[in-house]
Amino acid sequence: MTELAEKFRRIHSTPAYQLVAEAIERRILTGGIRPGEPIGTEAELVKQFGVNRSTVREGIRLLEHDGIIQRQSNRRLAVSVPHYERLASRTTRAMVLHEVTFRELYEASMALQLATIEGAAQRATAAMIAAMEENVARTARVLGEPAAVAELDSEFHTLIGRASGNRVLQLAREPSDLLVYPTTKMILAKVPEGPARLLEAHRMLLDAIRRRDVEAGRLWARRHLNDWRKGFERAGNDLDQPIDSLYLREATTSSS
Amino acid sequence: MTELAEKFRRIHSTPAYQLVAEAIERRILTGGIRPGEPIGTEAELVKQFGVNRSTVREGIRLLEHDGIIQRQSNRRLAVSVPHYERLASRTTRAMVLHEVTFRELYEASMALQLATIEGAAQRATAAMIAAMEENVARTARVLGEPAAVAELDSEFHTLIGRASGNRVLQLAREPSDLLVYPTTKMILAKVPEGPARLLEAHRMLLDAIRRRDVEAGRLWARRHLNDWRKGFERAGNDLDQPIDSLYLREATTSSS
DNA sequence: TGTGTCGGATTGTCGGACGATAATTCCGAA
DNA sequence: TTCGGAATTATCGTCCGACAATCCGACACA
Numbered sequence: 001m002t003e004l005a006e007k008f009r010r011i012h013s014t015p016a017y018q019l020v021a022e023a024i025e026r027r028i029l030t031g032g033i034r035p036g037e038p039i040g041t042e043a044e045l046v047k048q049f050g051v052n053r054s055t056v057r058e059g060i061r062l063l064e065h066d067g068i069i070q071r072q073s074n075r076r077l078a079v080s081v082p083h084y085e086r087l088a089s090r091t092t093r094a095m096v097l098h099e100v101t102f103r104e105l106y107e108a109s110m111a112l113q114l115a116t117i118e119g120a121a122q123r124a125t126a127a128m129i130a131a132m133e134e135n136v137a138r139t140a141r142v143l144g145e146p147a148a149v150a151e152l153d154s155e156f157h158t159l160i161g162r163a164s165g166n167r168v169l170q171l172a173r174e175p176s177d178l179l180v181y182p183t184t185k186m187i188l189a190k191v192p193e194g195p196a197r198l199l200e201a202h203r204m205l206l207d208a209i210r211r212r213d214v215e216a217g218r219l220w221a222r223r224h225l226n227d228w229r230k231g232f233e234r235a236g237n238d239l240d241q242p243i244d245s246l247y248l249r250e251a252t253t254s255s256s
Numbered sequence: 257m258t259e260l261a262e263k264f265r266r267i268h269s270t271p272a273y274q275l276v277a278e279a280i281e282r283r284i285l286t287g288g289i290r291p292g293e294p295i296g297t298e299a300e301l302v303k304q305f306g307v308n309r310s311t312v313r314e315g316i317r318l319l320e321h322d323g324i325i326q327r328q329s330n331r332r333l334a335v336s337v338p339h340y341e342r343l344a345s346r347t348t349r350a351m352v353l354h355e356v357t358f359r360e361l362y363e364a365s366m367a368l369q370l371a372t373i374e375g376a377a378q379r380a381t382a383a384m385i386a387a388m389e390e391n392v393a394r395t396a397r398v399l400g401e402p403a404a405v406a407e408l409d410s411e412f413h414t415l416i417g418r419a420s421g422n423r424v425l426q427l428a429r430e431p432s433d434l435l436v437y438p439t440t441k442m443i444l445a446k447v448p449e450g451p452a453r454l455l456e457a458h459r460m461l462l463d464a465i466r467r468r469d470v471e472a473g474r475l476w477a478r479r480h481l482n483d484w485r486k487g488f489e490r491a492g493n494d495l496d497q498p499i500d501s502l503y504l505r506e507a508t509t510s511s512s
Numbered sequence: 513t514g515t516g517t518c519g520g521a522t523t524g525t526c527g528g529a530c531g532a533t534a535a536t537t538c539c540g541a542a
Numbered sequence: 543t544t545c546g547g548a549a550t551t552a553t554c555g556t557c558c559g560a561c562a563a564t565c566c567g568a569c570a571c572a
Contacts, residue, residue, distance in 0.1 A: 015554095015556090016555075016556070017555085017556090051556080051557085052556060052557045052558070053557090053558090054555095054557070054558090055555085055556060055557080058555095073565085073566090075564085075565070075566095
C-alpha cells in the first residue's frame with residue numbers, strides 16, 4: 001500500500017445510542033432538565049429522536065448506570081443527582097485492574113484523610129459529631145469481632161468525610177476508601193491488638209474534632225494511618241504488592 | 257400512616273441485563289478473563305446466558321461504558337483496563353450536579369496537589385522531567401494566549417500526576433482537575449498577570465522536582481494554588497459559589 | 513375507610529431481520 | 543508458485559413487531 005498524504009481525518013461515526021445518551025446528558029448538564037424532573041417515556045424519546053426503541057434503551061441505560069437518571073416509582077425516567085458510592089465503585093474497580101500497590105493507596109489516603117480531618121475539625125456540626133459518637137460507642141461494643149470493627153471503621157471515615165463539608169474531597173476519597181475497607185478487615189483479623197488501637201485512634205480523632213483542634217486531628221489521623229500500614233506489614237504483606245486479591249471477595253458482593 | 261414494624265425487606269428483582277453485566281464483571285474482576293483477552297461475541301453470550309441479544313447488548317453496554325471492556329479492531333469484545341479520563345468525567349459531572357463550590361474544589365486540590373508534588377519530587381523519571389520541560393517551553397511561547405496557557409497548565413499537572421508514580425492519587429485527582437481547567441481558563445482570560453505568574457510557578461515546581469527538593473515543591477504548589485484562588489476572586493467571583501456555569505461550555509464538548 | 517377489580521400505560525424481554533463493514537477465504541493472473 | 547483483488551463470512555448497529563409482567567389510576571363495593 002502506498003503511503004498517501006493524510007488529506008482527510010479518519011471518519012468516526014458515533015453510534016446512534018451514544019448520540020442519544022449525549023443529547024440527554026447535555027440537556028441535563030446545561031440545566032435544561034433539573035434533578036427530579038421527568039425525562040419522558042421511552043416511547044416519547046423514540047418519537048423525539050427518530051430512532052428505534054432498542055436504540056433509545058441502550059442510550060438511557062448508560063445514563064441510568066451513571067446514576068444521572070433514575071426510574072421513579074412510576075417507572076418513568078427522571079433526572080437525579082448521582083450519589084457517591086455509585087461512582088466510587090467504578091474507580092475502585094479500575095484500581096484493582098491497574099493492580100495498584102498498598103503503598104500508593106497509603107500515600108493517597110494519607111493526603112486525603114488529613115485534608116478531611118482538617119475540614120471536619122473546622123466545620124463538623126453537632127449532628128455529625130453525635131453520629132460519630134454513636135459509631136465509636138458501637139465499635140467499643142463489638143471490639144471482639146474484627147469484621148464488625150472494620151465495617152464500623154469504614155463508616156466512621158465516611159462520617160468524617162461528610163462532616164468535612166467538602167463534597168469534592170468526599171468524591172475523591174470514596175474510591176480509595178472502598179479499597180481500604182477490605183484491607184483493614186484483613187489486618188484486624190490478623191493483628192490482635194488492632195481493634196483496640198483503632199478504637200483509641202477514633203476516640204482521639206473524635207475528641208479533636210469536638211475540640212476543633214486541627215493539629216490534634218492531623219496528628220491522630222497520621223497515627224491511625226501509620227498503624228494501618230504497620231498492621232499491613234505485620235500481617236505479612238509487602239507494601240509494594242498489588243492489593244487486588246484482598247479486594248475481590250468484597251467487590252463481587254457489594255457491586256450494584 | 258401508622259408506623260409499622262419492618263418485618264420484610266424491600267423486594268428488589270434485578271433485571272436480566274444487569275445480571276448479565278454483573279456476571280461478566282465478576283468474571284473479569286476475579287481474574288477469570290485477563291485484560292486483552294476476548295470476552296466472546298454477542299451471539300456467544302446469547303447462547304451462554306440464554307437470553308435475547310437485545311438483553312445481552314444492554315448488559316455489555318454498561319461494561320463498555322465503564323471502560324472495562326472494549327471493542328478491538330475485530331469489533332470483538334475484549335477486557336481492557338479503564339483509563340483515567342473515562343472515569344473522571346463522570347465524577348466531574350456529579351460535582352457539577354452537586355453544585356460544589358470553588359472553596360471545596362480549592363481545598364481538595366490543595367491536598368491532592370501537595371501529595372502529588374511530593375511524590376513527583378521523589379520519584380520523577382528523567383523522561384517525565386523532559387516532558388515537563390517541554391511543556392514549560394511551550395507555555396513560554398504562547399504566553400499571550402490565555403486559553404492555550406490554561407490547556408498547557410492542565411497538561412502540566414497531568415504530567416506531575418504521572419510523575420508521582422501514584423495511580424491512586426492520579427485517579428483521585430483527575431475529576432477535580434477537570435473542573436480546575438475551565439476555571440483556570442476563565443481566570444487567565446480576566447487577570448492580565450495570570451499567565452506570567454503561572455509560568456513562573458511551573459518553572460519553580462519543575463526545578464524543585466529536578467532537584468528532588470520536596471519542601472520547595474510543596475511551597476510552590478501552595479503558592480501556585482493560592483494564585484489560582486486569588487485570581488478567582490480578582491475575576492469577580494465568590495469562593496462559595498457553585499462553579500457549574502464555568503464548566504458547562506467545556507463539559508459538553510469534551511464528553512465521550 | 514379499606515378492599516377487589518379492571519383498563520391503560522410502560523417497561524423488560526423476546527424473535528427475527530437487514531445493511532454495513534472488517535476479517536477471511538478463494539481464485540485467477542503473472 | 544506467488545500475489546492481489548474479488549467473493550464470502552462474521553459481527554455489529556439498527557430496526558420492526560410482539561408479548562407478558564407490572565404499575566397506576568379509577569371505580570365499584572363492603
